[in-house]
Amino acid sequence: MANQFYSPRDLRFHLYEVLDAERLTQFAYFQDHDRESFDLVLDAAGQISETLLKPLLTAMDRNEPELVDGTIRVHPLLRSIIRRFGEDGWINAPFGYEEGGQQLPATIMNAATFVFGAANYSASVFPFLTTGAANLLRSFGSPELIERFTPPMYAGRWQGTMALTEPDAGSSLSDISTSAEPASEPDMDATGAYRIRGQKIYISAGDHDAVENVVHLMLARIKGGPAGAKGISLFAVPRQRPVGDTLIDNDVLTAGVYHKMGYKGAPIAHLMAGSNDGTIGYLVGEPHQGLRYMFQMMNEARVGVGMNAVSIGTAAYYASLEYARERPQGRHVADKNPSLPQTPIIRHADVKRMLLFQKAVLEGSLGLLLFCSYLSDVAHAAEGDQKADAALLLDLLTPVAKSYPSEMGTLTTSAAVQILGGAGYTTDFPVEQFYREARIHPIHEGTTGIHGLDLLGRKVTMQQGRALQLLRTEIQSTLTSASHYPELMPLADQLTAALGVLDDVTKHLLGLSPTDTEAFLSDATLYLELFGIVTISWQWLRQAIVATAASNQNDLPGGRDDAAFYQGKRMAARYFFEYELVKIYGLAKRLCSNDRVTIAMQSEWF
Template structure:
C-alpha cells in the first residue's frame, strides 16, 4: 500500500485486544468515553496526519528554520497545524472538563501521538510541548497563572516549552545558573541566564511562547534542592497587551534530523527586563518538572516507535516491489528476478523492525494505561500502577530510542543504495531517529535511573510487582504450544535478570562505582526481557484469535506469531551476552584512565 506509515489494525490490536483499553471507562474520570469515542479520536488523528502532517515531511526537512532578525522562521505549514490542534481540542484533550478538556485517557492520546509522529515527527512536537507545559501550569500554578496563560496555549495561539538545559548544565541539571531575584510583588521574579536546546523555544507560527523554566532563587540551597519553576513568557501579558519580556533568541541550532522543529538558544534577561512567575512553591521546581519529564519520556519512546514504524513500512513497500536476485535454491539466470522480500535476510531485517517496534508500541501503550490508572484509579490499583510506571519509564523511553536507530538502519539497508539517497524517506528517518537516545535524558541517565533508583525503590517493590505481572501472563500463555515455549524461554530470562540484579545490588554498598558502571547494559538487558514479555502477551491474544478468522486477519495474527518467534530467537538471546559482562568482575571501564586513550 503506497504511503502506508502506520498500521491502524495493529493499533486496534494493542488497544482493544491486548490492553482492553475500554476498561478505563469504568473509572469515573473516563466514564463518558467508550470505544467509539476512542475510535473517533484515532480516526481524526489519522486524518490530520495524512492530510496535514505527512505532506510536509520532506519539505520541512529540506527547508530548515532560520533565524532572521532575531526571530526564528519556521515552515509556513506549521502555523495551520498548530491552530488545527488548538481548534480541535487536541492540546488540552486529556485535561478535565472544568479546564475545557475532554478527559481523554493518556492511552488514547499517546496512540494519537504515535500516529502524528509517524506522519511527521517535527511537526508533531509543537502541540505536544504545549500540552506538557500547560499541564505543569495547571498542576502547580496559581489560578491566576492558569487563567493568564493556559487558554491561549490550549487554543494553539501560544507555544509552551520546557526550558531546562544550559551551556553548563545538561545531564547535570542541578548545576543550572539561571537566577531568579524576588521583586516586591509576591511570586514575581527577575530572571537572568541562558538556556540552550529549547525545543520550539522561538518561532513565528504562534503569537507568544511560554517557557516553563528552571532557575535558582538567589540565596536558595545549592544543587537540585535550590531549583524553582517559573513561567517565563516571551511576551508578557499586561493590561491586555503583550510586552516584550527580554527573552532574546541568540541562535537556532542546525541539526542532523528532525529539522522542521526549531531548537533555540535563548538569552534571558540580558537587559534586566525579564519577568518570571513562580509556579508552585520555591525550590520544588525539579520535582514538578519531573512530572512533565516522565510524561515526555513516554512521548519520546512513542515517537521513536513512530519514526521507526514509518521507516519500517517504507522498507516493507520497497521489499515487496523491488526485484533483485533469485531464491537461494533456484539460481537459473533465465528465470525472472524475485522481489527481495523473498530473501530470508531481507525478511530477517523486516521482522527485526516489526518485532522491535510492535513490541515497543505494546509497552508504551501499557505504560500509558498505567499512567491513566495513576491519574484516575484509587487505592492499591493506583499505587501499583504508579510503581510499575516508575519502574518501566526508563525502559519505555530508552529501549525504543536506542533500537529505533537500529530499526531505521535496517530500513536503509533494505533499500540499499537507494536508501542512502534523498530519493526515499528512509535516510531522513535514520537521521531523525538519532535524537531520541539523547533528549529527555540520555540512555546513560536512564540506566542510572533504572538501576540506581527504580529497581531499589521501596525495597524492590516495583520489580516484585512487575515479576508478578509477567508470571500471570506466562501462566496465561500456556494455552498453546508456542505460548508455552515462549513462556519457558521468558522464565529462563527472568532467572538471568534476577541473577544479574542480585549480583549488581551486592556491589552497591561497597563499590558504588562498579554497581552503576554498566547501568546502560543493565537497562538494555532489562529492555529485552520486558519486550519479550510484551510479545508473550501478544502471542496469547493472537493464538486465541487466529482460530476463528480468515484472510487479512489470519495474516495479521500469523505475522504476530512469527514476530514473537523472531524476537525470542534473535533478540531475547542477547541477554546471554549482556549477563556475561554484567556479572564479570573486570572493572575495565572504571580502571581506564584519561591519559591512556
C-alpha cells in the same frame, strides 16, 4: 497500501485485543468515553496526519528554520496546523471538562501522538510541547497564572516549552546558574514576579513565528536559596509579557537556532533572558520545588520520547516493506537459472530477517509504551492500592520505555536504509530522513546512560524492591495464560529462564552496591539493555497469546486478512525470542564479570 506510514489494524490490536483499553471507562474520570469515542479520536488523528502533516514531511526537512531579525522562521503552514490542533481540542484533550478538556485517557492520546509522529515527527511536536508545559501550570501554578496563560496555550496561539538545559549544565541540573530575584511589578502580585537572568540552550520550539507568544517553563535559582538541586525553582517566563489586554516585550532574546542532523522542521533555540534586566518570570508553585515539579513533565515526556522513536521507526519500516515488495533483484538461492524473472527482494531470507527485526522491535515497543500509558491512566483515575501499584510500576518501566525504543530505533531505521541499499542512502526515498531523525531520541529527555543509572540505582530498589515484584507478578500472569496454549510453551519456557537471569544479575549487582558504588553502576546501561530485552519479550508473549487464541477460532471476522495478521504476530514473537532474547546471556556474563575494565582504564591511555 502505498505510502503507508503506520497500521491502524495493529494499533487497534494493541489497544483493544491486548490492553482492553475499554476497561478504562469503568473509572469515573473516563466514564463518558467508549469504544466509539476512542475510534473517533484515532480516525481523526489518521485524517489530520494524512492530509496536513505527512505532505510536509520532506519540505520541513529540506527547508529548516532560520533566525531572521531576531525571530526563528518556520514553515509557513505550521501556524494553521498548530491552530488546528488547538481548535480541535488536541492540546488540552487529557484535561478536565472544567478546563475545556475531554478527559481523554493517556492510552488513547498517546496512540494518537504515535500516528502524528509517524506522519511527520517535526510537525507533531509543537502542540504537545504546549500540552506538557500547560500541564505543569495547571498542576502547580496559582489560579491567576493558570487563567492568564493556559487559554491561549490550549487554543494553539501560544507555544509552551520546557527550558532546563544551560551551556555549563546539561544533564546535571543541580549546576544551573540562571538566577531569579523578586521584582515588584504593577501588573502582578510582587510575591510572584521575579527578575530572571541567564541563558538556556537546546530549547525545543523555543522561538518561532507560527504562534503569537511563547511561554517557557524555566528552571532558575532564587538568590539566597539552597545550593544544588534543593535550590531550584520553576518559573513561567513568557517571550512577551501580558499586561492587561496587550503583550509587551519581556527581554527574552533568541541568540541562535541550532542546525541538526535530523528533526529539522522543529527549531531548537538558544535563549538569553534578562540581557537588559527586563525579563519577568512568575513563580510556579512553591520556591525551591522546581526540580520536583519539572520531573512530572519530564516523566510524561520520557514515555512520549519512546513513542516518538517508535513512530519514526514505524514509518521507516513501512517504507522499506513497500520497497521490498516492489523491488525485483536476484533469484532464489536454490535456483540460479538466469532465464527466470528476478524475484522481489522480500523473498530473500536476509531481507525478511531485517523486516522481522523492525517489526519485532517496533511492535513490541509499542506494546510496552501503550501498557505504560494504561498504567498512567490507572494511576490517575483509580484509588487505593490499585492507584499506588500502577504508579509504582510505571515508575519502574519509564526508563525502559524511553530508552529501549530510542536505542533500538536507531538500529531499525538503519535496517530500513539497508533494505533499500544504495537507494536508501539518497534523498529520493524517505528512509534516510527517518534514520537521521531517529538519532535524537537516545539523547533528549535524559540520555540512555542516565536512564540506566535511574533504573539500577533507584527504581529496582524503591520501596524495598516492590516495583520489581509487581513486574514479576505481571509477567507470571502472562506465563500462566500462555500455559493454556501448547504451541506457546517454548516461548514461555524461554521467558521464564530469562526472568531468572534478570533476577540473578540484579541480585549480583545489588550485592556490590553497599561496598563499591562505582562497580555497581559502571555498567548500568548494559543492565538497562538486558532489562529492556526481557520486558519486550514479555510484551511479545502477551501479543502471541492473543494472536494464538484468535487464530484458533474457526471464523475470523476479517477472514484471510485477519489470519495473515495474526500469523505475522506469531512469527514476529518467534523472531524476537530467537534473535533478540538470546542476547541477554552475553549481557549477563558481562554484568556478572569481575573485570572492571572501564573503571581501570585511565584517561591518558586513550
